[in-house]
Amino acid sequence: MNEKTVAVLKQAFKEFYFKNAEKIITPIRMKEREFGYMSFDKVMVRHLSFQTEGDLRAFLIKEMPHSVYYSCAYYYEPTFAMDEKGWKGADLIFDIDADDIPTRCKEEHDHWICKDCNFMDKGKRPDKCPKCEGMRIDEKNWVCPLCLKATKDEAIKLMDFLLKDFGITKENIEVYFSGGRGYHVTVERSALEELDQLARSEISDYVSGIGLNLESLGISKRASYEKMQRMLPLANDSGWRGRIAKFFSEMEFECYNSNDVKDKMIYIYRKMKHKNFENFVGEVIGKLSTKIDAMVTTDIHRIFRLPNTLHGSTGMLKRRCDDLLSFDPFIDAVALGEEPMQIFVDHSPKFTLMGKIFGPYKSERVKLPLMAAVYLIGKGLAEVD
Amino acid sequence: MGIEFGLEDLAKYPFMKEAGDYVKKLSLRVEDLGQEDYRPAVERAKQRVMEAIQKNYISIEISEPIVELLSFPLALMLVKAMNVEYIIHRYSLAEAIRAESLLKEEKKSIISYIFKSTFNLEPISVKHELFDLKIKLIEYLKRATHFHEPEWKLINRVVDNGFVYLKTHELVRLIREEIRRTIYDRMKGVSLPSMPKNLKEAVHEISRVLPPRSDKFQRVTPDKFPPCIIYTLDLIKKGQNLSHYGRFLLTTYLLSIGKSVDDIIDIYPRSPDFNERMTRYQVEHIAGMRGGRRRYKVPSCRTLATHGLCFKDKILCAKIRSPFQFGKKPLFKKKSTGQIRE
Incomplete structure (x- = not known):
């Protein structure tokens, strides 16, 4: 990014924070959290702490950071070195990112460029360039409404696990659009905050459907029909057992037509045989589980983008979704204004912000509203020349 | 809760606070324990420890509740007096297993009471x-x-x-580890008074039945360890901190010579930053029981040199590439084919 572009971005961010300072939401127990930020020179600063809302707002206007972060963890001494902070607990956070969800649209809008020979192609980044075998490959991932719809669907599934299985109350769960490529689901004010890394990996495996064995459903090679009838779940049972039974009760299988879900599962099990049935249940779990980033949930020291601050790579807000179903990131999270700005766009697919359609562009100089210009600049697709 | 806990119940679960309080009220003095009246309790205490050492199990039969109850703190004293870390571990575990078998047969209300009062858990x-x-x-x-068996996974x-x-029975099993830890911590906290003769004799008698530690481990005895392993063990013995890679080396090596995960964890407690849970996780990870299920190999001598952990013995280490080969005959000799490989 050239100097002129950086200066323009900084100015845009500064103005935004100046005008919207009162909208910055400070997280609960702010004094116990670590804060950090990344400057537009990509320098990361961590181990900061703010005592008041005012301190934080003044800091944002002064520093104009590319990104601002806060820790999920609560510490005795947030400004000390990591080993000396004194961990008290941490919010339980789930990150759902478009990168982790395979969608067909990616083949269309994602592309990569070989830094050695400039060869470019659509789709997922290969390990090495097919032309020159170079390993230095730059990924240009785009995010479209379809990608974000897929991440929202995962967030909705996750909410079901949190509310029904884990019994977390709605008031203690916040869902945020991350400002970039997905959603953050945060559980605060819950006894689960004291869980360590190992326990969190169990939570993560649970919602991701990792490690479920058929015995827990009541199915085993040696079990009689009667035993399986006794052990198998019903469609309205709770937890994973109920989810899987519900799937079986609703699926069509050959000409089986009884309403007895246990009998149906045994019938299908015996028709498919053990191994195939196991694989089939694996596929069912794949459909019913949520695709979260396990590394994020199990990391008890991680820092996350601060709500209501700008995402340096999009100029959009990390924004709380009061109504997840109706939330539209390309409207509700757009933060910057419509002041016209001239930029040079290297390339860009078609995109929509605030209901306005932009692009596609290819090596051209265009005048765009600030929100769209910053969106392309942040993604490294355009510059101020 | 309306549950009456009698002497018999306390004798079954002597690790409970209520049991400790009961014994305290008796205001016994250590010197009294030499008297004939206490002989049955001393005998039972000795039996508890012997059973734990020899069978990894402590019998659940109770002949006389007060004898059974008193024998528990006495057994703790005996084990403490022996001052062997692995006996302390073994004894705590055997007591926990004993409690587990008794609890499995208890009424739900009794179980709930014990768990609430001792472990602050409300089933x-x-x-x-x-x-x-x-x-x-x-x-x-x-x-x-x-726990690592799949049935304990939350999913x-x-x-x-x-x-x-x-x-x-699952809940009881879940709590067993906590009972073990409670007993282990109790034992660590026991202050050892000067003991009457009969107790000293009991300690002596028990010491004579101590089994060799582990047969597999015996095959590669510490005097046959390579210098790098001796170095890591030395640091641990001295209570000094061993680097992350040093721990990795020690763990992979001990696994390779057939030591069990539990045996390896036992080696670590003297480190200043010991955390049993994390250590277990890491050792099991290296053993291939966790995560990617990959069992890690002992690092090569060359890698150890990079990490400053190679203390090469000019003669004994001359022909080896990995600490695992130390002291063993080479499995095969490289044949010279005369070819030049570039």
Whole structure:
């Protein structure tokens, strides 16, 4: 990014924070959290702490950071070195990112460029360039409404696990659009905050459907029909057992037509045989589980983008979704204004912000509203020349 | 709760605070324990420890509740007097197993009372075809992550509205580790008075039945360890901190010579930053029982040199490439084919 572009971005961010300072939401127990930020020179600063809302707002206007972060963890001494902070607990956070969800649209809008020979192609980044075998490959991932719809669907599934299985109350769960490529689901004010890394990996495996064995459903090679009838779940049972039974009760299988879900599962099990049935249940779990980033949930020291601050790579807000179903990131999270700005766009697919359609562009100089210009600049697709 | 806990119950579960209080009220003095009246309690204490050492099990029969109850703190003294770390571990575990077998047969109300009073855990009875009790999700997770069999994974349990459903024996098994830890911590806290003759004799008698530690481990005895391993063990013995890579080396090496995960964890407690849970996780990870299920190999001598952990013995280490080969005959000799490889 050239100097002129950086200066323009900084100015845009500064103005935004100046005008919207009162909208910055400070997280609960702010004094116990670590804060950090990344400057537009990509320098990361961590181990900061703010005592008041005012301190934080003044800091944002002064520093104009590319990104601002806060820790999920609560510490005795947030400004000390990591080993000396004194961990008290941490919010339980789930990150759902478009990168982790395979969608067909990616083949269309994602592309990569070989830094050695400039060869470019659509789709997922290969390990090495097919032309020159170079390993230095730059990924240009785009995010479209379809990608974000897929991440929202995962967030909705996750909410079901949190509310029904884990019994977390709605008031203690916040869902945020991350400002970039997905959603953050945060559980605060819950006894689960004291869980360590190992326990969190169990939570993560649970919602991701990792490690479920058929015995827990009541199915085993040696079990009689009667035993399986006794052990198998019903469609309205709770937890994973109920989810899987519900799937079986609703699926069509050959000409089986009884309403007895246990009998149906045994019938299908015996028709498919053990191994195939196991694989089939694996596929069912794949459909019913949520695709979260396990590394994020199990990391008890991680820092996350601060709500209501700008995402340096999009100029959009990390924004709380009061109504997840109706939330539209390309409207509700757009933060910057419509002041016209001239930029040079290297390339860009078609995109929509605030209901306005932009692009596609290819090596051209265009005048765009600030929100769209910053969106392309942040993604490294355009510059101020 | 309206549960009356009698002497017999305390004798069954002597690790409970109530049992300790009962014994305290008797205001016994150590010197009294030499008297003939206490002989049965001393005998039972000795039996407890012997059984734990020899069979990894302590009998559950109770001849006389007061004898049984008194024998527990006495047994703690005997084990403490022996001052052998692995006997302390072994004894705590055997006591926990004894409690587990008794608890499995208890009424739900008794179990709930014991768990509430001793472990601050409140199981709730449920009317369910497959389960007897439920506990809070957080209480389950805090304990179940110690277990590695698939049935303890959260995803394989019935989880509903913040509770995990369990059968009685499963809940008891879940708590066993905590009983073990309670007894272990109690023992660590026991202050050892000067003991009367009969107790000293009991300690002596028990010491004579100590078995060799582990047969597999015996095959590669510490005097046959390569210098790098001796170095890491030395640091641990001195209570000094061993680097992350040093721990990795020691763990992979001990696994390769057939030591069990538990034996390896036992080696670490003297480190200043010891955390049993984390150590277990890491050792099991290296053993291929966790995560990617990959069993890690002992690093090569060259890699150890990079990490400053190679203390090469000019003669004994001359022909080896990995500490694992130390002191062993080479399996095969490289044949010279005369070819030049570039």
